[in-house]
Amino acid sequence: MRATVMYGAGDVRVETVPDPVLRERTDAIVRVVQSCICGSDLWPYGSMPATGQGRRMGHEFLGIVEDTGADVAGLARGDLVVAPFVWADNTCDFCRQGLHTSCRHGGGWGSPGVDAGQGEAVRVPQAQGTLVTLPVAPDSALLPSLLTLSDVFxxxxxxxxxxxxxxxxxxxxxxxxxxxxxxxxxxxxxxxxxxxxxxxxxxxxxxxxxxxxxxxxxxxxxxxxxxxxxxxxxxxxxxxxxxxxxxxxxxxxxxxxxxxxxxxxxxxxxxxxxxxxxxxxxxxxxxxxGVAPARAYIEQLLPDVLEGRIEPGRVFDRTIGLDDVPDGYRAMAGREALKVLIRP
Amino acid sequence: MRATVMYGAGDVRVETVPDPVLRERTDAIVRVVQSCICGSDLWPYGSMPATGQGRRMGHEFLGIVEDTGADVAGLARGDLVVAPFVWADNTCDFCRQGLHTSCRHGGGWGSPGVDAGQGEAVRVPQAQGTLVTLPVAPDSALLPSLLTLSDVFxxxxxxxxxxxxxxxxxxxxxxxxxxxxxxxxxxxxxxxxxxxxxxxxxxxxxxxxxxxxxxxxxxxxxxxxxxxxxxxxxxxxxxxxxxxxxxxxxxxxxxxxxxxxxxxxxxxxxxxxxxxxxxxxxxxxxxxxGVAPARAYIEQLLPDVLEGRIEPGRVFDRTIGLDDVPDGYRAMAGREALKVLIRP
CATH class of the missing domain: 3.40.50.720 (NAD(P)-binding Rossmann-like Domain)
Known part of the structure; x- marks a missing residue:
């Protein structure tokens, strides 16, 4: 599949990387429908030392479940889901107090061995705890606003x-x-x-x-x-x-x-x-x-988005395909775009 | 009357100062029964630049009301009262939200023209808002614990x-x-x-x-x-x-x-x-x-002290008269005493 890799300040590439496969019984594979570039991606884009290895980018995405591990309940192939910007088991003591960002079995997208959001698909660790099902069609006009529940809103x-x-x-x-x-x-x-x-x-x-x-x-x-x-x-x-x-x-x-x-x-x-x-x-x-435990808020904010009372997706002012991601970074860094939405 | 004045680091004196008199209709005069030295008094005791004018010391005291201004209701001569460590009107928006330390008409003991606690008597500005009546006799064994409601507890x-x-x-x-x-x-x-x-x-x-x-x-x-x-x-x-x-x-x-x-x-x-x-x-x-709005807490903590469920006054490990206040500072600064109580 294709995915975004950063090799240093100003050096963002879209490359072919291994297709995600289930590794743990708690994993799911999600085909990305929408993703985006975060303001926080601009910090490494401005200052990351050059590296030969590269770093997979993107921590905001929604998509369709393609496969689930044996221990994943409540999610089925074809479900539209949104991922909060860290993965978490949603059962440990930190998660129970609403601090999923400190989950004892969680972690960040793009960390070693873990896919990231600005690509075609993602292996999602702790899928049952991490993903939230969205009760809309994959072509719903609400998707950009629902995507903001990943992180920015x-x-x-x-x-x-x-x-x-x-x-x-x-x-x-x-x-x-x-x-x-x-x-x-x-x-x-x-x-x-x-x-x-x-x-x-x-x-x-x-x-x-x-x-x-x-x-x-x-x-x-x-x-x-x-x-x-x-x-x-x-x-x-x-x-x-x-x-x-x-x-x-x-x-x-x-x-x-x-x-x-x-x-x-x-x-x-x-x-x-x-x-x-x-x-x-x-x-x-x-x-x-501090860093927002988005997972703790998604269900609570979802009704206001679904019923149109708030439209947080209005922060997106540009939509691009995956190949244009390097341009998307340039546009956000140059303040030509407020927030860039990606349709892989 | 006699009161404590600091002239610089290590230079604390007990001197004769003008007797307090009512200046505003909202004032009261309180004869001090017990006062004490605060750990925060040790900061200027350690580092205050020498000054000819001196600074009146002490912001924790309880005592007996001797006189009240025309606008002071709810307080009568002979009442035993405790003063929180800043004076406040107890009616402004900050006071109503429990932040008496930011009172719009409040201030600190020992500020210019205002008496302080380590002395024989104090003119209390905004007396009705500041002072809290204590339902015990002036020789009650509870007094040291009640005094801690001024500040430290x-x-x-x-x-x-x-x-x-x-x-x-x-x-x-x-x-x-x-x-x-x-x-x-x-x-x-x-x-x-x-x-x-x-x-x-x-x-x-x-x-x-x-x-x-x-x-x-x-x-x-x-x-x-x-x-x-x-x-x-x-x-x-x-x-x-x-x-x-x-x-x-x-x-x-x-x-x-x-x-x-x-x-x-x-x-x-x-x-x-x-x-x-x-x-x-x-x-x-x-x-x-931050700095504690003691006035907001006194009534709430009072029952536990009056009924003996807590004994915060146990922090006092030395009792002195007013003339011994310079020695009291030395003892606290040298960690010979934990907290010094003063009976003027």
């Missing part, structure tokens, strides 16, 4: 849930990428009435307004902090959803959050330290969030 | 509450000072069954065991982290209560906390940054806590 939702967004909280979303816009939509869905979106790309912040942002702040750094404080009577917002991952973004989040408030951070941290000194003790600032 | 409780301690969580308490021991007692009171206390002073950790600690770890740094992980099957604990405030203590807390867990930090941060890089995103680590 669940990630925005995780930022909002961990930070405690509700109808009683004001919200700032830092970042107008696909995760930031998903966080806006998630905050709106959780009842937030005041959502300040920090971003400087008008086409993106326009979608953010449609998703529920009430204010847009283009400025960054101290100026951005000052403007958000000005918009909130000097207080800052009860919650800040950090959806970028840079030092500037987390520093700004600390400056923006209201006393007693929380920062839900889901940006893939490129920083090593957060400025949480004495003043943040006096202000009772909480830093929370 | 509420601070341990805040660490535990914000970190989410319950019967379902394992706990590590970092630090065997009076706050750490209070955190052990608070965690036990909230139902925790496994409480690991990190400290190396046997007399203190012995009291910690009586308060509820099930394990004591003397080691610090990487060795301390490794030992706590060993005690917990490699996982770390669901909650970590950081009761020291040094870089080492917060770094160790990050190393100890379980995936998906929370660090409730109440140590007065001497550090400026917390190592919350990519690995803590993958582990979904939360950092929470």
């Amino acid at each position: 669940c990630t925005g939702h995780h930022a909002a849930v961990t930070a405690g967004v509700s109808a009683r909280t004001t919200v700032t979303v830092v970042g107008d990428g696909a995760v930031g816009l998903s966080a806006v939509l998630a905050a709106k869905r959780l009842g937030a009435e005041r959502i300040i979106l920090m971003g400087r790309h008008k086409d993106r912040t326009d979608l953010g307004r449609e998703f529920g942002a009430t204010d847009v702040v283009e400025q960054r750094g101290d100026q951005g902090v000052a403007l958000v404080r000005e918009l909130t009577g000097g207080d800052g917002t009860h919650t800040v959803l950090e959806c970028v991952g840079t030092q500037d973004a987390i520093d700004m989040s600390i400056g923006i959050v209201r006393d007693g408030g929380a920062i839900g951070r889901v940006g893939a941290a490129q920083y090593t330290h957060v400025p949480l000194g004495f003043d943040t003790i006096m202000r009772n600032v909480t830093v929370t969030g | 509420c601070t341990g409780h805040h660490a535990a509450v914000t970190a989410g301690v319950s019967a379902r969580t394992t706990v590590t308490v970092v630090g065997d000072g009076a706050v750490g021991l209070s955190a052990v007692l608070a965690a036990k009171r909230l139902g925790a069954e496994r409480i690991i206390l990190m400290g190396r002073h046997k007399d203190r950790t012995d009291l910690g065991r009586e308060f509820g600690a099930t394990d004591v770890v003397e080691q610090r740094g990487d060795q301390g982290v490794a030992l706590v992980r060993e005690l917990t099957g490699g996982d770390g604990t669901h909650t970590v209560l950081e009761c020291v405030g040094t870089q080492d203590a917060i770094d160790m807390s990050i190393g100890i906390v379980r995936d998906g867990g929370a660090i409730g930090r109440v140590g007065a941060a001497q550090y400026t940054h917390v190592p919350l890089g990519f690995d803590t995103i993958m582990r979904n680590v939360t950092v929470t806590g």
